[in-house]
Amino acid sequence: MSAAPVFDALIHAPGRLQICAILSSVDAEFAMLRDAIKVSDSVMSKHLKQLEEAGYVKLTKAAENGRQRTWVSLTSAGRKAFAAHVAELQRLAEMTAPVPLGQGFSG
């Protein structure tokens, strides 16, 4: 990932982090996302509302067999923010990586 590392507190919350991880590869239906991150409808709606208000996801409603289904996709801004957040996590993880045995301080 070549994005400049930037920590994004909105994305970092566990549920939203997983939502963004899934949406980085696929466009997904509300129910699929809800089942994947194992939350209730209301918690899922709250996460999506926050991401939508930040301009990170786009919600599209589609009628299917008389039922309304909501499809969710990452926007270009959301994709960039997620890439930057992952880059920052990788940077932080490298800084806090445990020292392999035998390579630590001795003496």
Added chain:
Amino acid sequence: MTQDPDPHEALASIKAARSAIGRDLDYPIGWDFAYGAVLAAIVASQGLPSPWNTTVFIFCMLGVVLMVQWWKKRFGWWVNGYSPRRAGRVAWFLVAFMLVMMGLALWTRLYDGPVWMPWAAGVATWLVAGLSGRWWMQAYRKDLTELPQ
């Protein structure tokens, strides 16, 4: 995962969420047959005179739309771009193969090539596209076990 995950936890959670997408995916072999057939028809129709080549192409595109709708309804997701990694390489292989086969089929129409050529190109495309669909999915699953690029 904790409410404020450390970087290692967060990265592990991203990998887990991504790899869960296709892990338990079980789609029928009929999908591969249909996918191969649609691409085969696009290839073979290049050997047909106008307006039949365009007519077949339009029907094939309708077929693609129906297949995508079926997948989305059944699994609740659809790939939103091409992976630059393993799956992307499989996709480019298939595109290159199809272009060669389309060229062979066009040869019949434009330069009076052998009549069987579009059929042979279509059958070859059907086989290769059907198999490479599964190959692509395997590659895509592997791509999903890594962090996004």
